[in-house]
Amino acid sequence: MGWSILAIVLFLFIPMLYPAKLPLVYHIYHLVLFTVLFGIYYFNIKIVIPKTVNKSINFFYVLLFLGMCFLVVSLMNFVETFLNLQQEVYRSLYPEKFYVASEHKSYANYYVFFVTAIVLMTGFTNFLIRKWNTEERKKLAVQELKAKAELGNLKAQINPHFFFNTLNTIYALTHKDVEKSQDSLLKLSKMMRYAMNEDNEEFVSLQNELVFIQHYLDLMLHRLPSNVTLEYHISENHYEAKIAPMILLTFIENCFKHGVTSHEDCFIRISTVITEGVFILETENPLFENREKSNGIGIENTIKRLDIIYNDGYKLEQSIIEGKYFISLKIKLK
Numbered sequence: 001m002g003w004s005i006l007a008i009v010l011f012l013f014i015p016m017l018y019p020a021k022l023p024l025v026y027h028i029y030h031l032v033l034f035t036v037l038f039g040i041y042y043f044n045i046k047i048v049i050p051k052t053v054n055k056s057i058n059f060f061y062v063l064l065f066l067g068m069c070f071l072v073v074s075l076m077n078f079v080e081t082f083l084n085l086q087q088e089v090y091r092s093l094y095p096e097k098f099y100v101a102s103e104h105k106s107y108a109n110y111y112v113f114f115v116t117a118i119v120l121m122t123g124f125t126n127f128l129i130r131k132w133n134t135e136e137r138k139k140l141a142v143q144e145l146k147a148k149a150e151l152g153n154l155k156a157q158i159n160p161h162f163f164f165n166t167l168n169t170i171y172a173l174t175h176k177d178v179e180k181s182q183d184s185l186l187k188l189s190k191m192m193r194y195a196m197n198e199d200n201e202e203f204v205s206l207q208n209e210l211v212f213i214q215h216y217l218d219l220m221l222h223r224l225p226s227n228v229t230l231e232y233h234i235s236e237n238h239y240e241a242k243i244a245p246m247i248l249l250t251f252i253e254n255c256f257k258h259g260v261t262s263h264e265d266c267f268i269r270i271s272t273v274i275t276e277g278v279f280i281l282e283t284e285n286p287l288f289e290n291r292e293k294s295n296g297i298g299i300e301n302t303i304k305r306l307d308i309i310y311n312d313g314y315k316l317e318q319s320i321i322e323g324k325y326f327i328s329l330k331i332k333l334k
Helices: 001-017 024-052 059-083 085-093 108-174 178-198 206-223 249-258 296-308
Strands: 230-232 267-276 277-288 314-321 322-333
Touching: 001 024, 024 059, 024 085, 024 108, 059 085, 059 108, 108 178, 108 206, 178 206, 206 230, 206 249, 206 267, 249 267, 249 277, 249 296, 249 322, 296 314, 296 322
Parallel strands: 230 267
Antiparallel strands: 267 277, 277 322, 314 322
């Protein structure tokens, strides 16, 4: 497009500024100039700039820049003399007058220098823009690889944490009810299969993710003492919605880690709902300050995953009101 514009300016626009038809030599001169500018442009961006410029203009490139300008001026000065351009143009404009070379100063050299400088600066600017774009793409690629690697590490820390807790639950059941422990093992096997098959995906079916959560809550029901009331509502039939795998479990686990004690009655509430394309998880549990505090790696890693995957597409609110711990997680679904 740039070369098309330059051609229009040289061969159409500038000739239109003259009051008379210009001779053929004028167009031959500009055809040679256009060809020279084309060659010097690509010589500049393919050879000169890559070998002399790193990130900005330096003194050596300035010298080469001026040298290329003067080279084009000298070449076109020779072409102008060879074509007798100035005299031919003067005759076309003033056919009744006699041309005297000493009385007419040529400004062609300034004109050629100016046009050449614009072409070379355009090439330099394009080179820097392309180089910047290439570097930005490389940075984005590195960041993406880093994010994927970090996600993998975070998942590797979260999943064993979950399975250790679940195995403890089943171990407790084996001392109470063998049949229930067998049913729990079956559910655990389904959960493990889901985790292994789906956890490598960036997004999974929300329906499958909620079935996974349902199995986990069923297992926890077997383990909870009689003084703990668990109330949960898991929404259903969200076949089209997608969500990041294993992103909800940590917040639900947190309810049982910090909201259960054998010394008093406990109430845990968990609910999920979808409103206008936004998935909402809400939890409520008592917070016992005298409980042994964990290192918080599960919540911390899950928040990092949310930041990486959803960026500003999620909202997490945590609050403590009158000894109760509330979480509200809102995720804009894919």
